[in-house]
Amino acid sequence: MNKRTAMFSAAAVVTLSGLLAGLAGTGAFAATKPVAKHAAKHAAIPNGGTLVQTVPSSFGVNFIPLLDSSAYNQNVTGLMFDPILTINANNQLIGDIVQKWWFSKNLKTTYFKINPNAKWSNGIHVTSKDVELGVDWLASQSYNNKDNGAYNYIVSSIVGAQKPLPDGTTPSGFKIISPTEFSITQTTVDPTNLGSNLQFITPLPTFILGKIPMSKWSTSAFNKQPTIGDGPFTITQIVPNQSVTMKANPYYVFGKPHIAFNIWKVVSPDVVSGDLVSGQVSIAAVHATDFNKLKNAPGLATNVTPQNSYDFLGWRLNNAVYGKEFSNVKFRQAVEYALNRPALVQALDKGYATVVNGPFPSANSYADKALANSYKYNPTLANKLLNEAGFKIGKNGWRTTPGGRPFTPTLTYASGDSLLQTQAEFMKQFMNAVHINLKLNAPISFEQQLNELNNDTNGKQPIQGFLEAWNLGSGPQDPRGLWLSNATFNTTTQDWTQPVSVLKQNDKLLAEQASAAAYNPAYRQRVLNQWQQLWNTQLPTNNTISDDLLTVYSNKLHGVVFSPYGTLFIYKWYLTK
Template sequence: MSKKWSVGAVAVLAALTLAACGNSKSASSTSSSKPTLPLSYSSKKSAIKGGTLKVAEVNTAAFKGIWDNALTTNVEDADMMQYGNENLFATDKNFKIVNGGAANLKLNQKAKTATIKINPKVKWSDGKPLVAQDVAYAYKVLANKGTASQYYTGSIANIKGIAAYHAGKAKDISGVQIKNKRTVVIHFKVMKPGMKTSGNGYFWENAEPYHYIKNVPFKKLASSDQIRKHPLFFGPFKLAKEVSGESVKWVPNTYYYKGTPKLKEIDMQVVSPDSIAAALKAHKYDVTYGLGSSTYGEVKNTSGYTFTGKQALSYDYLGFNLGKYDAKTGKNVMNKNSKMADPSLRKAIAYAMNIDAVEKKFSYGLGSRLTTLIPSAFSKYQDKSAKGFPLNIKKANALLNKAGYKKGKDGYRTDPKGKKLTIHLAEMQGNSNTQAIVKNYIQQWKKVGLRVKLTDGRLLDMNNFYEKVQANSSDVDMFEAAWGLSSEPSPMDLYSENAPFNMGRFVSKENTKLLNDIDSQKAFNTSYRVNAFKKWQDYMNKEAAYVPEIEVVQSYAVNNRVKNFSLSNATKDSNWAKVEVTSNSLSK
């Protein structure tokens, strides 16, 4: 049940999603020893037939309930639909695409193609077979302007003909070729080094039930009953019931190609971060998703549970509002006159933050300050020599003084033109300690003379937060957010000129050059690619358009009655169809 942060929950989701960053900020502790958590858990007792698994989604806000990979952008929806949502391709423990999934993939570097062959046993949850048309149509859902999918990026535009379709100049995508009922060939302009790994962004790893949604206009797809109320999946479970924004119930997909699942039902419910500790102590849930590090500290010794965990494919960051997204051109446009345009101001803000102290106090050893925009989950590509932005008040003051931000009699700085400077921070609701942590950072910025106020004067609901940030609202100068990452480390789809997810709208010729180099033909040589990654990380820390903050070991509470729960990246080990329980009541 590994997660892609974006994005396929039983396997790694092959895309990117927005994370509820508030959940990682949490209740106080002085413990900093790093716990060692197992990757899987399985009760040694015999399983019963059937049984209901109770799962908690720990979050402050309701989920949206957009049950489609191309149309949803938050990790909560991905968590909620993981039981039915299965990627086309299987992966090994290193996220490499292997045979044995709903479809097999064969790359041909000389011909610049990817051939997708569908397993003839795979059926949608309505009993209809998965066919080539379903794979091909998924690219239209992704690329049609009517859906406004944020997964249509510069990377996917490497497919021949997809840009013409996106622009409305072609009725079909010439580079997506149906060869026969179960075979699709994707034609690329250029082959890329990450294509062997799930989550690479250069081809889509999901399908759409063409027979079921073909008559729904693209503009209405995200709000249609076919997507919101009665979705189809080819994974082990199908959606049986939804209480909007609150809970979902899944029952077995009897057509599942790997055999009928063991459980008779999976119930998943949104639970507040402030109430999950009491709920676990009362043994109300079998598995938790989104369990904050402080909550882990409260409940780690709860009887009847085993805590599993892994280095999260995610991280928290501080972003700055530097421009706008032009939907007509599909490009981010940087405003050189924006309030936060000066890198010295951005770096001063970063150096004033006491992230190490915050994590030592609040994370129970599960969190640590991140020094680059490549987390340690991608150890091979992370620049381990990078220092990032450790607390340095002296350096922060020096940067501001040199850049012309002068202190007034009230202790606050003006901008270089002598005007009052007020910086508005958009911050998402989290648990009971989020307010205290944000207040701490505001006090840290005050120490260097920066007046920072919360957007709207309060913590924002998750959905409102992302609406404002993605729209580059004028009352947002900077924002704390989080990424759930795909399993291929290229940052192209997060930080490029063509990436809708580049929500700060940072654009430069050098950034474009460095990102292209990471995914270039030369980067088929691993050592070259590692070096290209390091050059980009160094550049981004110099620019500080995005400040890396925190990475965590994500913990999952697993009730001791559960069998075959795994966080492995290898889909043969991580499959909800295998999960069982050993009794009808949760262990205490």
């Protein structure tokens, strides 16, 4: 499958999947195309071999789907658990665990039929009860109040799921019709919801997790190392902080993958080029400097693909020390003018990147092209805005807060990649040039950084400024999961603290782009453009650049499909000798 939910990664860190969770999927086959034709087509393809992929930072400890918002963990869970629907290389919604779907006349109810070939890795059929458990999990009080809760928006449009439900309670809008058919009724007509939210519903094995109270899922043995999945690969071994080994699922819905084993190996991007040359790694995303060196290396092939993701400089707007200052929109506008983003494109990516203005990168088909030239590098204007906002320059050459206190904000970034440190040093240089005495914290693990962001309701965590990245996935690109004023991702990472009038306008536009009128693509684009312009004025984050995905891989690896949404259809990949 190919998960497309928004998720965090460390800014500037390269991962093969383009910061996506999963790499499988149903390929170019329509939802109704028989698997037998697929098998016949690939009858001559060799089977076997071990694929070694990389992640730049250690894995977390949660492997139940959507319990962890780290892109690195979801690389693993994305291969072990398939959602009900996925996309093809043209960003079109197609079948996966679900084979067919259709709508009621009023468009509020969607009916689904499970693929008869959808089985768990032990041969048991995936049923509507398994899908129901996946819905109940995301709607539960344990998931939303005790655990991550970040992906509740996937089911929040279902009738009865607007608030967290007691564990094990099914939203009234989810109905089981038969073991292989079910329906979902939404509270409103929404043209974006199937592709942006409902398709991520992930079946969970009722014969295992159905016997464990949801309040204990996060501490269960299954969460630490799942034994059963419906994806193309299943976990066989986890070596903490080093690797995860997976074997091909013989009962996979689209046939057993050609490759026998997949290993996720923790390798710093700083040294991965050597592993590619030696053959210890089969495929990896690399830095631009390494990419240029390896383009003509014997035994290797390369690929360049724009990504639907971007790096950003965030500010904890509720920070106990400087939250008021970070919340001043002129401060964030000044920062955007102070960032020499074209220089970042060259220094960090050797030209393999683009500047990002607004909440969508240019690779995204919904990006408002009118924003392309906004916030050009202009330190003079940055200084002017800071002066207007009351950040005065003291005798020591550094700015103070509007209240006269020393202004020494800190910047946090993740460890494991020297390019991140370089990016952080550039940020310090840009801020110092406009008399902001930005200090760099020592790098911390990505998991620790994520924990500080997600557990900072009182603003007292040490994190103030931070470098992160968003992967936006694909599909209809519904921004509500990130940018509604009450969205979980919003409140745990970058808070909208602008005047109430701005909040109302933001939420109104986000609602309108998902209204019945938005079934008209041109109308929806107009509304999205209005929202992007509002976002670009308010700048809840300071967006920087969108890196191209630079991939180097063994010339013995075949069948890889590259897209802005990641490398797709791993079950089709194969290795030759």
